[in-house]
Amino acid sequence: MNKPTCAQDIGGWFEGGSLSWVAEVAPKCQLVIEIGVWLGRSTYQWCEHCPGKVIAIDHFLGSESHGERNTTHKRAVADRDGLIAEAKHNLSRWIDNGKLELLEMSSAQAALQLDGCVMADLVYIDSDHSYECVSEEITRWLPLVKPGGILAGHDRTWQGVKRAIDELLPDWENGGGCTWQYQHPK
Ligand SMILES: C[S@@+](CC[C@H](N)C(=O)[O-])C[C@H]1O[C@@H](n2cnc3c(N)ncnc32)[C@H](O)[C@@H]1O
Secondary structure, eight states: OOOOGGGGSSSSSSSHHHHHHHHHHHHSSSSEEEEOOOOOOOOHHHHOOOEEEEEOOOOOOOGGGGEEEEEEHHHHOOOOHHHHHHHHHHHHHHTTSSSEEEHHHHHHHHHHHTTOOOEEEEEOSSSSSSSSHHHHHHHHHHHEEEEEEEEESOTSSHHHHHHHHHHTTTHHHHHHOOOOOEEEEO
16 A cells, blocks of 8 residues: 555545645644544644644544444444554654654543643644534643644534534634634633
8 A cells, every 4th residue: 555645645534625724834833732533634734734743642433423433434443453554554654753643542541641741732623523522622622732822623514513612612713624723812
């Protein structure tokens, strides 16, 4: 299997508008944390454009809500090891040069592990899109965003995502494409 040379070579749902937004904001970041890797499409883009370090988190079990383990994320249930191997293959350029740390664990476990150890310029949430999960992710990850940094995520038009950001981050703005972004006060 050929190694990808850009994010667009990797399958997934991360559309052009969000890829462009990443290319715009990543160069200003020394540490990006992303939750939701799948095959590494968005992760590759963060690595290509961030001059510092990227920490990417996924339990590779697919998303629990919206029946995704039986639909879009069926592969995670059928062949989790194969999914992890393909993600690592796609991202090997960045793992091998030390830019990317891939944490194969749940978002909750990772937040506990990283809390008190790092502060990110930007945390990007693209995992489970239910209202409950997005609310939990916002609460968990906002404290790990530097003052003046950005908390952002994908699929702002999904009902659960929109409800969570409207309630918890009422000053959120459109990023590119399906991305929402919130500037943490300084
Ligand atoms: C929409 S996909 C990510 C797509 C990816 N950003 C891309 O560019 O293709 C969502 C991913 O989040 C992961 N996920 C869902 N809930 C999670 C959780 N609680 N902790 C860690 N990963 C989770 C799933 O395993 C899945 O790989």
